[in-house]
Amino acid sequence: MQVAFLETPSMWIIGALVAYAFAYYVYARWVDEHIWEVSERRTTPAHMYLDGVEYFPVSRYVLYGFQFKSIAALGPILGPFIAVAYGWLPALIWIVIGNMFIGWVQDYSTIMLTVRNEGRSMGPLVYNAIGERGRKILLAYLLFYLLIISAVFIYLVSLFWNVFPGSFIATIGIIITGLIVGELLYKYKANIFGVTALAIILTLVSVGIGTVVAWPPKNYFGQWSVQIWSIILAVILFIGAIVPLPKFITPMNFVAVFPAIGGVLLIIFGALISPVTGIKLLQPAFKGWYVENVGPLFPILFVSIACGAISGWHSLVSTSTTGKQLDVETDARPVGAGAMLTEGLLATSALAAYMVVSPDLIAKGKISAFVNGATLLTAPFLGGEMSKAYLLTFFSIFLVIYAITVQTLVTRYWRVFSAELFRRGSWKILGNKYVATAVGLLLPIVFALTGSWIELWIYFGGSNQLLAAMALTLVAFYVAKMRKPTWYAAAPAAFMTLVTLAALLWETYVFGLVTFGLRKPFAKPPLTSYPAAAWALNVVFFFVGIVLFVLGLYMSYALWSAYARARRGEVEAKAVSP
């Protein structure tokens, strides 16, 4: 069945592709040539400090793949689910504008910051700009940030396992495949091509077994099902955080790569050929400026779609690894800007999956909307009705692996950050490997008890985007030191600072209303049967919001002050010529 081109998501995907091409070939190239004045002749830290371990030159293609894999997670896939509550048009505009003028600017520029500052990562860069206190506050801020990410991702994986029968079995299949692959690669030194083929086959078989068995059914553990799934997940994450990386996390992530790439390509292809397959847009373009239980379009829209438009996480990846391995400065654009714009394409495709599902699913907050939309887009060219059951399991596992692969690393980071923060003094026990991991899992599980993941997601988006705003301000500070035009980083930094602080303040205000008894607590069954516990958790969220807001406000103020000093010429200038 063929439908009018304009009634399908195809045109919007093509439009986004054109916009991203403009951003990459015109805007990014201009910034590359006129602001950073990149040169192949300037020695990068990868060559200057070459040690074959942390600093070594890597091909731009390898770094592009690495950067994309490190930045792509659940953000661009589930963020549009919240944003589409305002209609698909505001979500699409934010994804495209965010990518064109803000997202790639941060990823690319933070890579360049590291390259031009002797391979320094985010902490030392902040230290140079605002001193030791700023660095410590950044560490505290990151700990809260990791806590919120964990709460959201642990809850969502547990929810997926509960809602999609068979997804748990498929996940276990992928984990076992990872363990087998790890042993074959590291212990028996097996051929990589053969092992990869085996990994792909076992992954597809795992999804098939999950589809056929379709066990356990929804709410298998009764009303506490999601919470029990959280504990099961916590056990897996605990093992992942304490055993050596090559034993568990690395091979599991290797296996998870294949369904992750495959899923993205299938959705993009399905959206592009939707005029041929006859899949139409069903969502309204615009629904309203305010959505009950989500909040006002400004500022919530800009934090609900996080990684798909801009994300602070990317600045951490860019400065801690990518910038140290850049072969030549001219590679920063294909690696930093290229990977970010590709993630923008992933967010646009995820949005396409929400555009084609019934508005009811979004209105009722059904988390299955993405899985249904992706299946609708891809089933017509993958066997029609016959393949639908398999595709439903495949896309549910697609969601699970995007969350679980990042969450394993987040839990590990929590552990090493805790070890750094609590290495001395009376709180030393919190830096212990096992205690830190247990605390890093227990707190998020307690947070997730409320089931109000949309509110937690807004906290996550707010803190993540605020980190991005800090990174952009840091870029503006260093560009000002170079005596170059700063507007390209300062303008997005100002916008993101304003919007994220407003979003954090809004969410804190909402939990404040609950705290002072002016609104019912945010809670879902079974916690609704325990109103005192639900209220107490909402009070905790209120204080978490205050802490995030205050830490974020301090960091923003300190960084903007540093930027102002650099603009006034009170900071020593840094040359840009080779």
Add this chain to the structure above:
Amino acid sequence: MVRIPLFRKKKEKKVEGREGFSEALKGVLYGFAVHGAATAALKTRMHMEHLFMLMTLGDMLGFPIIPPYYSLRILPYVVPNIKAWKERLFRERDFTDLLSG
């Protein structure tokens, strides 16, 4: 220095055409699937080597280690790595560096 496939030397001549595309695709897939694991494995080895070098040659950096007989025996083998070892060990590390493994 440890060699990993697909490292590129500075200003290497670019490969074009079908071969170039194949190289690019191979590189992207390698980066997506393996590069992080390879880097993590290198870092694990680095930490082990640091520990070994510290136990045997720590006195070179001022650690109060009584020079054992075996330090002298292994000296010829570790000499090429001493400079890089000192640089890596003395390099300032921040908590944000921990993100890379």
